[in-house]
Amino acid sequence: MSIVIKTPEQIEKMRVAGRLAAEVLELIGPHVQKGVTTEELNQICHDHITKVQQAIPAPLNYHGFPKSTCISINEVVCHGIPGHKKLKEGDIVNIDITVIKDGYHGDTSKMFIVGQATPRNKKLVEVTQQSLYAAIKQIKPGACLSDIGATIQPIAEKEGFSVVRDFCGHGIGEGFHEEPQIVHYRNKARLKLKSGMIFTIEPMINAGDYRCKVSKKDGWTATTKDGQPSAQFEHTLLVTDNGCEVLTWREEEAELLPQVISHS
Ligand code: MF3
Ligand code: CO
Ligand code: CO
Numbered sequence: 247m248s249i250v251i252k253t254p255e256q257i258e259k260m261r262v263a264g265r266l267a268a269e270v271l272e273l274i275g276p277h278v279q280k281g282v283t284t285e286e287l288n289q290i291c292h293d294h295i296t297k298v299q300q301a302i303p304a305p306l307n308y309h310g311f312p313k314s315t316c317i318s319i320n321e322v323v324c325h326g327i328p329g330h331k332k333l334k335e336g337d338i339v340n341i342d343i344t345v346i347k348d349g350y351h352g353d354t355s356k357m358f359i360v361g362q363a364t365p366r367n368k369k370l371v372e373v374t375q376q377s378l379y380a381a382i383k384q385i386k387p388g389a390c391l392s393d394i395g396a397t398i399q400p401i402a403e404k405e406g407f408s409v410v411r412d413f414c415g416h417g418i419g420e421g422f423h424e425e426p427q428i429v430h431y432r433n434k435a436r437l438k439l440k441s442g443m444i445f446t447i448e449p450m451i452n453a454g455d456y457r458c459k460v461s462k463k464d465g466w467t468a469t470t471k472d473g474q475p476s477a478q479f480e481h482t483l484l485v486t487d488n489g490c491e492v493l494t495w496r497e498e499e500a501e502l503l504p505q506v507i508s509h510s
Contacts, residue, residue, distance in 0.1 A: 321476060323478070385439060386466065387438075414448075430449040466479065
């Protein structure tokens with residue numbers, strides 16, 4: 247497999263899938279409250295995706311993943327499996343949604359804060375979001391894949407945080423995870439971006455050490471090795487002729503991130 251340059255017809259289907267994934271994050275927001283279980287949040291998302299959107303939740307049964315969404319609390323870096331755990335005051339929670347509509351994937355995640363978080367956790371969430379937005383603003387034809395990590399890593403490290411190395415962004419389309427891999431730390435990926443590429447950027451930033459471990463019990467849940475918290479935001483992006491289009495953009499982001507970015 248190689249990098250797919252999407253046709254106008256494929257791009258239109260990716261716009262639809264991206265919008266649906268974004269809509270699930272909008273819809274779940276009011277339910278992210280103290281006392282709710284992650285299984286209940288998963289069920290609301292699953293029902294909306296399957297019944298209202300007539301779409302498919304991509305994580306369900308993906309390489310054996312057992313649920314329709316990933317929900318990752320505090321020291322869980324990614325791939326948290328929804329279950330009986332209740333959200334509590336001060337938790338920072340990532341919900342990662344991937345839908346398949348008409349054969350194409352839309353993939354996006356954001357952080358939610360339950361009640362009041364500590365100043366450090368708030369900072370971690372803000373900086374992670376800013377690092378994603380700064381990287382998105384670099385995307386245009388001719389930019390290098392390595393510009394992404396070169397943008398994200400200094401933003402994280404300036405605050406004393408670290409960039410996760412074990413998980414990365416990815417091309418996306420008919421496949422959930424297509425080429426290329428998009429790493430979020432400094433690297434030498436010389437590949438030049440081209441109009442029509444579609445990929446995710448999804449930095450995971452740890453408050454402490456960058457290292458992670460995956461649960462031996464469930465084979466999925468990735469946590470920080472040092473037990474400190476981690477945050478993540480993710481968007482699916484289309485490279486346009488002069489910038490990029492955020493296919494999973496939400497209205498609430500309008501002040502910080504335009505849906506369409508033009509550099510000419
Ligand atoms: N949505 C994740 C990503 O951003 C992948 C989840 S795979 C799963 O790439 F199997 F855990 F759902
Ligand atoms: Co992704
Ligand atoms: Co995702």
